[in-house]
Amino acid sequence: MALRYPSLASALFVCLVIFAAASAPAQQTNVQRYDVYAGFADFETPWLNLNQRGFHTQEGYNWKPWVAVGFDYSEGTGNNSLTPRVLTPALQQELALEIGALKQEGAIPANYQLVVPTHAYSETFALGPQLMIRHYKPVTFFVRPSIGTIRQRVTPHPTDPVSTAIVAQLIPAGTKVDYEGFYGFGGGLDWNPTPHFSVRAQNDLVYWKLFDGLLAQGTWTNRFSVGVAYHFGGNILAH
Numbered sequence: 001m002a003l004r005y006p007s008l009a010s011a012l013f014v015c016l017v018i019f020a021a022a023s024a025p026a027q028q029t030n031v032q033r034y035d036v037y038a039g040f041a042d043f044e045t046p047w048l049n050l051n052q053r054g055f056h057t058q059e060g061y062n063w064k065p066w067v068a069v070g071f072d073y074s075e076g077t078g079n080n081s082l083t084p085r086v087l088t089p090a091l092q093q094e095l096a097l098e099i100g101a102l103k104q105e106g107a108i109p110a111n112y113q114l115v116v117p118t119h120a121y122s123e124t125f126a127l128g129p130q131l132m133i134r135h136y137k138p139v140t141f142f143v144r145p146s147i148g149t150i151r152q153r154v155t156p157h158p159t160d161p162v163s164t165a166i167v168a169q170l171i172p173a174g175t176k177v178d179y180e181g182f183y184g185f186g187g188g189l190d191w192n193p194t195p196h197f198s199v200r201a202q203n204d205l206v207y208w209k210l211f212d213g214l215l216a217q218g219t220w221t222n223r224f225s226v227g228v229a230y231h232f233g234g235n236i237l238a239h
Helices: 007-022 089-105 161-170
Strands: 032-045 050-064 067-082 116-136 139-156 176-191 197-208 219-235
Touching: 032 067, 032 197, 050 116, 050 219, 067 139, 089 161, 116 161, 139 197, 176 219
Parallel strands: none
Antiparallel strands: 032 050, 032 219, 050 067, 067 116, 116 139, 139 176, 176 197, 197 219
């Protein structure tokens, strides 16, 4: 399944890239020491058929004109429908035997398929460097490693007695939370109408593996974000 972005945000990102490419290659002369960012975030995890939308914030420190360090936090919520294909082979085999036995007994229809609607809430936390490319005065490009921690809480909502019994067997508490590390890469751009305000569009692609013992494998998540950044603290190029 291809990664999908929100159409409006994607269009904005493409327009900013085209604008940057057409800009005169004038160096930036005003780089503020600090910046804070807040915006919309969209998480796409194709293997789980999961889309989550929420909030993204960053706080950065421009150590040098070409490198910054900062903290990154985002959260998102969404719904999907899970089937046994995403579970470990051992669990798939166990569930196939249980459901097969119920079908043979006539307790459930012969065409019964296990599908469990699920609500997911995810948070990401990251801290690290970012390479800044300031060769174009109206636009700042940046690239970074994406290394941090993801916390996810999933709440299944079974819709029939069989799925209710299976969820109770696999997740007795009714909800499950896990923390794991992730790694990947990201980047984007700031369009700078003034030295103090920017419109930021960015992407991160990261790999994680949550819920060991339940999910069959790790997976990739793409996070798209668009919002506004505020820069302050004095021009470091004037020092």
